[in-house]
Amino acid sequence: MTIGRGLTARLGAMIRERFGAPRIGVISDSTVASLYRETLSASLAEAGLDVRFFDFPAGESRKTFETVGAALDFLARERFTRSDFVLAFGGGVPGDLAGFAAAIYLRGVRFLQVPTTLLAAVDSSVGGKTGVDLPQGKNLAGAFWQPSAVYCDPDFFRTLPDERVAEGYAEMIKHGLIADEAYLRRLETLGPGDGIEEIIARSVEIKASFVAADTRDTGLRQTLNFGHTFGHAIEKVSAYSVSHGSAVAIGMMMACRAADRLGLSESSMTARLEALLRLYRLPTGTAYGAEELAGAALSDKKRSGETIQFVFPIRAGAAALVPVPAADIPRVFRLGLS
Template identity: 45%
Template sequence: MAELRVGLGDRSYPIHIEPGCLDRVGAELSKSRIGNRYAVVSDSNVAKLYGERLLNILDSAGISARMFTFVAGEENKTMATVTDLASQLARAGYDRHDAIIALGGGVTGDIAGFLASAYMRGIPFIQIPTTLLSQVDSSVGGKTGVDLPEGKNLVGAFYQPRAVYIDTEVLQTLDDQELLGGLAEVIKYGVIWDEGFFMFLEKERERIFSLAPEVIVDMITRCCAIKAEVVAEDEREGGLRKILNYGHTIGHAVEGASSFQLIHGLAVSIGMVAAARLSILKGTLAQDVLDRITSILISYGMPTEIPGDLDRAEIKRYLKTDKKAVSGKVQFVLPDKIGSTYITDDVSVDLIDQVLN
C-alpha cells in the first residue's frame, strides 16, 4: 500500500493508496480508534454502490456505524443539507467521541467535512473518496464547505481529516464524464508544479483511460504528493496554496453560469485554457505553451472553450463573488511555463472580456 503523509504537526495524517484498500478500512480503524462509532455520510448514488459494503466491512471489524445520506448533486451542497444531516446525527445520539466517514466524491467530502468541523464544535472525520477528482484533489488538504446562490464554497472551514483511504478499484464504476472531470484536476498538477508529470500524462493517456492499475496508482500518488507538499507549506491558502486554484477562477464562474450543468472538472478544463490565454495577453506565456496545454486537454476529450450559450454577464457576476478575491479584486493563477504559475490581481476588465468573448 502506497502511503503518504500530510505534514501538519500534530494534525498530520496518512493518505493510503492501493487497489482494494476499502476492504481494509475496518481493520485500520479498529487499530486507530478515531471514534467510538461512525456516521457514514454519502450521497444517494454512492450509498447504493458502496454503502452496505462499507457497513459490512466495519461490522466485521467490530465497529459500530450507521449510514446517513443526502440526495446526490452539486445543487444539494448547501447549508440546508448540513443542517439536516446534523439533526439526524443528534437524533441518533452521536456525540463528540464519535466520528464521521465521508464516502463519496468531492461534494460528499465537502459536506461531510464541514459537518464534522461544526457538529459538537468539531468531531473527527475520515475521507474515503470514490471519484478520481476527490482522490487526487478534494479529499486532501482540509478544505470543506457548501455553496451559496452567490457562488461556490462561500461558507466553509479548513478542517483536516484524520486519514484518507484511496481505493483505486472504485474508479471502475465512474462514468466517462466523472473520469474526465478528475483528469482535468490531474493535468492541473502538471501545469502548476511538475513538467515531468505533465510529460507522463502526455505519454500515458491510453493506459490511463484503460485504468491500468500501476499507472493509476502512480498518477494518483504523484497528485497527492504534490498537494501534500503544498498544503504542508501553506495550509490556509495564505500564499503558495493559491496555485492549486489554477483554472478554478473562471472555471467556477463558468460552472455557476451553467447552473452547474457543466461538472466541476470540465469547467476547470475550460478555466485552465482561459487562464493561459490571459497570460498570453499579459505577455507572460509563450504561444507554444498555450498550445501544449490546449492540446493535452483536447487529447483527453475535455472542453477548452466557454460554451457560446452561456451569459457572459452572468460569468462576470460569479467572478465578482469569487471567494479568493481580495478587497474586491479577483486573483488569478496564471501559468508562465509548464510546471510554473504566478498569482496576480493585475488583470483588467478588458483582458477578461477578451478571454470571455
C-alpha cells in the same frame, strides 16, 4: 493518503488498527449509498465497528446549509460524541459537506475521507477545505478541517462514466502544469486509465506540498486555484450543469490564453494544454460570454476587496498569482475566450 485496489474490503480493519473502535457516522449521497453502502457496511461491521448512515439526494444543488443541518440533526439524534468519527463517503459534494458537518458538530469531531471519484481523490479529499455553496457562489461558507486519514480505493472508479473519470484528470493536469513538468510529461505519455495508482500518488504529493506550506490558503496554496476563477464562473452561469472538472479544464485553457495575450507567459502552454485535455477527453471551450462570466466571477470567494487573485501559467511547471482589479475582470475574461 492510503491508496490501493480492493482497499475497501480491509477498511474496517485498517480503521480499527489505527483508531481503535470509535462509532462511525457515514455521510454520503444517494448515488453512492445505492452502489456501495452494503460493501462499506460489511467491511466496517466485520471489524466490529458501530456504524450509522446518513445520505442525501445527489448533486451540487444539495450542497447547502439545509443539507448540513440535516446531517447535524442525524449526528445529534444518534448521540455521536467527540470520541467518534464522521466518515465522508463519495465524491466532492459528500466530502465537502461531511467535512463541514464534522468541523462544526460539537465544535469539531474527527473525520475520515473515502473518495469514490478520481476528482475527489486528487482534489477535495486532500487539504482540509470543507463547506457549502450559497446562492451567490460556490463554497462561500465553510471551514478548514483536516481529515484524520484518507483512504482511496481506485476500484470505485470502474463504475464511473468516462466523463466523470475525465474530471479527475483535469486536476492532475493542473498539478503538473503549475508544479512539475516531469509529471506533466508523464501524463502526456500515458492515457486514460493508465498508471492510475502512480499518478494519484504524485498528484496528492503535489497538492499536499502546497497545503503544508500554506494551510490557511492565504498565499502559495492559492496557486492550486489555477483554472478555478474562470471555472467557478462557468459552473455558476451554467447553474452547475457544467461539472467542476469540465469547468476547470475550460478555465485552464482560458487562463493560458489570457496569460499569452497579457504577455505573462515565458513559454506558451496553450497548445500543449489543449492537446493534453483532448487526450483525456476534456472540453477546451465554452459558449458563455465574457460579460456574463465576469459578473459571476465578481462574487467568487477569491475576491479580496476590489481585486481577484488569478493564477496564470508562466511555463510548464510554474505559475504566478496575479491580482486583477475588479474593473479589469471583463477584459481578462475576453482575453481568455478563443
